[in-house]
Amino acid sequence: MYENRSVIYFQLAWRNIWRNPRRTIVIMLAVIIGVWSMVFLGALMRGLEVGMIKNGIATLTGNIQIHHQEYRNDPVIDHSITDTREVKAALKQTLPPGARWSFRVRVSAIASNARHSSRVTLVGIDPKHEAAVSFIGQAVTRGRYLGPRDTYGIVVGQALVDMFDTKIGHKLVLMSQASDGEIASKAFRIIGVFRAEMLATEKQFAFVTLPVAQHMLKLNEGISEISIALSNDQDTKRLATALKAKLPSDTYDIDPWWDLLPILNAYLELSDGFVFIWYVVVFISMGFGIINTMLMAVFERIREFGLFKAMGMKPGWIIREVLLESFLLLVIGMVFGNISGLITVLAFSTNGIDLSALAAGAEFAGISRMLYPVIYGMDIAIANLVVLVLGILVSLYPAARAARFTPVEALAHT
Amino acid sequence: MSIVECVDVQKTYHQGKVQVHALRGISLSIEKGGFVALAGPSGSGKTTMLNMIGGLDQADSGRIVVGGKVFENMNQSQIADLRLYNVGFVFQAYNLIPVLSAIENVEFVMLLQGIPADERQKRAKAILDEVGLENKYDRRPAELSGGQQQRVAVARAIVSNPSIVLADEPTANLDSVTGNGLLKIMKDMNEIKKVTFIFSTHDSMVMDYARRIIYLRDGQIAKDKIK
Numbered sequence: 001m002y003e004n005r006s007v008i009y010f011q012l013a014w015r016n017i018w019r020n021p022r023r024t025i026v027i028m029l030a031v032i033i034g035v036w037s038m039v040f041l042g043a044l045m046r047g048l049e050v051g052m053i054k055n056g057i058a059t060l061t062g063n064i065q066i067h068h069q070e071y072r073n074d075p076v077i078d079h080s081i082t083d084t085r086e087v088k089a090a091l092k093q094t095l096p097p098g099a100r101w102s103f104r105v106r107v108s109a110i111a112s113n114a115r116h117s118s119r120v121t122l123v124g125i126d127p128k129h130e131a132a133v134s135f136i137g138q139a140v141t142r143g144r145y146l147g148p149r150d151t152y153g154i155v156v157g158q159a160l161v162d163m164f165d166t167k168i169g170h171k172l173v174l175m176s177q178a179s180d181g182e183i184a185s186k187a188f189r190i191i192g193v194f195r196a197e198m199l200a201t202e203k204q205f206a207f208v209t210l211p212v213a214q215h216m217l218k219l220n221e222g223i224s225e226i227s228i229a230l231s232n233d234q235d236t237k238r239l240a241t242a243l244k245a246k247l248p249s250d251t252y253d254i255d256p257w258w259d260l261l262p263i264l265n266a267y268l269e270l271s272d273g274f275v276f277i278w279y280v281v282v283f284i285s286m287g288f289g290i291i292n293t294m295l296m297a298v299f300e301r302i303r304e305f306g307l308f309k310a311m312g313m314k315p316g317w318i319i320r321e322v323l324l325e326s327f328l329l330l331v332i333g334m335v336f337g338n339i340s341g342l343i344t345v346l347a348f349s350t351n352g353i354d355l356s357a358l359a360a361g362a363e364f365a366g367i368s369r370m371l372y373p374v375i376y377g378m379d380i381a382i383a384n385l386v387v388l389v390l391g392i393l394v395s396l397y398p399a400a401r402a403a404r405f406t407p408v409e410a411l412a413h414t
Numbered sequence: 415m416s417i418v419e420c421v422d423v424q425k426t427y428h429q430g431k432v433q434v435h436a437l438r439g440i441s442l443s444i445e446k447g448g449f450v451a452l453a454g455p456s457g458s459g460k461t462t463m464l465n466m467i468g469g470l471d472q473a474d475s476g477r478i479v480v481g482g483k484v485f486e487n488m489n490q491s492q493i494a495d496l497r498l499y500n501v502g503f504v505f506q507a508y509n510l511i512p513v514l515s516a517i518e519n520v521e522f523v524m525l526l527q528g529i530p531a532d533e534r535q536k537r538a539k540a541i542l543d544e545v546g547l548e549n550k551y552d553r554r555p556a557e558l559s560g561g562q563q564q565r566v567a568v569a570r571a572i573v574s575n576p577s578i579v580l581a582d583e584p585t586a587n588l589d590s591v592t593g594n595g596l597l598k599i600m601k602d603m604n605e606i607k608k609v610t611f612i613f614s615t616h617d618s619m620v621m622d623y624a625r626r627i628i629y630l631r632d633g634q635i636a637k638d639k640i641k
Contacts, residue, residue, distance in 0.1 A: 313496025
């Protein structure tokens with residue numbers, strides 16, 4: 001019996017929504033554009049997030065870092081890890097086969113040439129291991145990357161080269177405080193120039209080999225940090241906890257990337273809220289259209305609702321009938337909205353959207369120059385759920401109006 | 415045996431500050447199987463009386479009993495069920511569902527009653543054949559003439575074997591030939607199926623067919639004539 005009624009309700013609803021095709025198409029377009037914008041702009045937001053996380057992790061952060069206990073509060077050379085044997089043993093025991101790590105010296109320094117000087121971060125790296133952990137291994141676009149025996153070689157960013165008006169083969173002097181408290185300085189020769197997602201990265205970092213940095217700063221075997229890159233970011237929390245259990249907490253500070261990049265992390269936490277607010281804002285504008293359309297559809301058919309009641313149809317059945325019409329409108333709109341949204345995302349997912357024109361502003365927020373939209377299944381589900389649930393909720397009003405007409409007043413309606 | 419009993423039924427409508435006394439204490443009894451016309455000029459209370467009997471409107475006072483069921487003891491849902499299973503309606507303006515075909519319109523009530531699809535289709539086709547609409551099953555109301563639409567409405571009213579059919583000026587929008595044909599159909603239904611028909615009308619042709627005519631004037635029974 002129920003199944004029979006469902007069939008006729010569906011038939012009635014389907015035919016009723018096509019009584020006025022123009023009106024139906026207009027409201028469907030509103031739903032399609034709304035859902036499209038939810039899917040596409042949601043994917044752009046997620047693309048921004050993914051780009052920011054990727055940048056954050058690749059720009060020397062890694063998934064996990066290990067420092068001397070005091071280093072993050074006061075990143076001076078005195079707070080270096082002087083003996084790395086304990087850390088190496090813990091890394092070998094704890095990390096899975098796909099994980100890679102790199103030891104670094106990382107200090108503030110002054111870079112200068114004959115014309116310019118600027119504050120930079122001097123990074124001493126093991127070229128081979130570093131290439132597997134951070135962006136620098138693939139970022140050298142002119143000259144060459146560091147080799148293990150480069151005693152005077154330095155790799156700097158294109159923006160620094162431009163700022164210093166220098167070029168490959170020219171000298172660059174770096175000056176920093178050594179472990180004995182004296183000022184250490186060393187002249188390097190630029191052997192390679194790297195490009196990065198952000199100009200700030202190109203201006204900030206200057207790379208030399210780890211032994212050279214240790215020698216210059218009189219660190220012996222000491223290092224500033226260990227950066228760990230994992231093949232799966234979802235393992236970060238678990239492995240950071242495992243490392244904390246292995247290494248004494250009064251000596252080492254072990255942090256996942258979200259603790260190392262607190263601003264990025266705060267943005268990501270807010271981002272979910274922004275996406276949801278966006279969905280609701282889009283829906284509100286769509287919702288008025290739905291209410292208006294359904295009210296018009298109801299008032300046009302007052303006599304029919306009177307007839308339904310005269311024939312013994314109960315108010316609940318009439319409400320169900322009107323809600324089914326809304327449901328069909330919403331579902332059709334959602335199907336086409338999702339398809340068009342996914343097609344748009346797909347179109348941009350290969351080549352991305354070039355934000356170079358906004359590079360300075362975007363970079364400030366840690367956003368890549370190229371934006372690749374990213375679809376999260378959960379976002380699509382929430383967007384569709386928002387449209388469907390709120391769409392049905394706003395349709396309750398016209399449906400209740402349809403059910404409230406008394407048969408006599410409805411049948412007398414002209 | 416009475417199928418409809420009304421005792422001192424009163425109804426007043428309020429139109430702004432004006433009170434319109436539509437029914438002023440009407441009492442009547444209609445036998446099962448009757449073919450009854452409620453006649454009278456406009457505003458005499460014919461349609462209001464029909465609405466009261468069909469449970470479409472509520473009386474201010476008085477007692478209405480249809481098929482042994484007392485309206486004052488029933489809630490709206492029970493009255494809706496009474497309409498669904500016991501009462502058929504035919505309206506002056508046909509009132510078919512425009513998005514459904516002739517056969518679907520006829521099936522609609524049976525569907526609400528939960529009658530299986532095969533049975534519904536069999537009965538709908540049979541009744542449409544009886545009212546002369548064979549080969550017009552799939553036409554939508556807009557594709558039918560006024561007389562054909564009203565025949566669909568009659569078929570819809572009687573297809574589920576109600577004990578009573580209430581017809582509000584069913585011939586008012588039809589020419590005399592079509593109206594006469596429709597009345598013949600209803601008379602046949604009345605005689606063969608023993609369905610009680612109550613009309614509101616001021617059409618003399620309907621009154622000619624009726625076996626009993628109750629004349630109303632200003633909300634009261636002016637004359638009750640049994641032929």
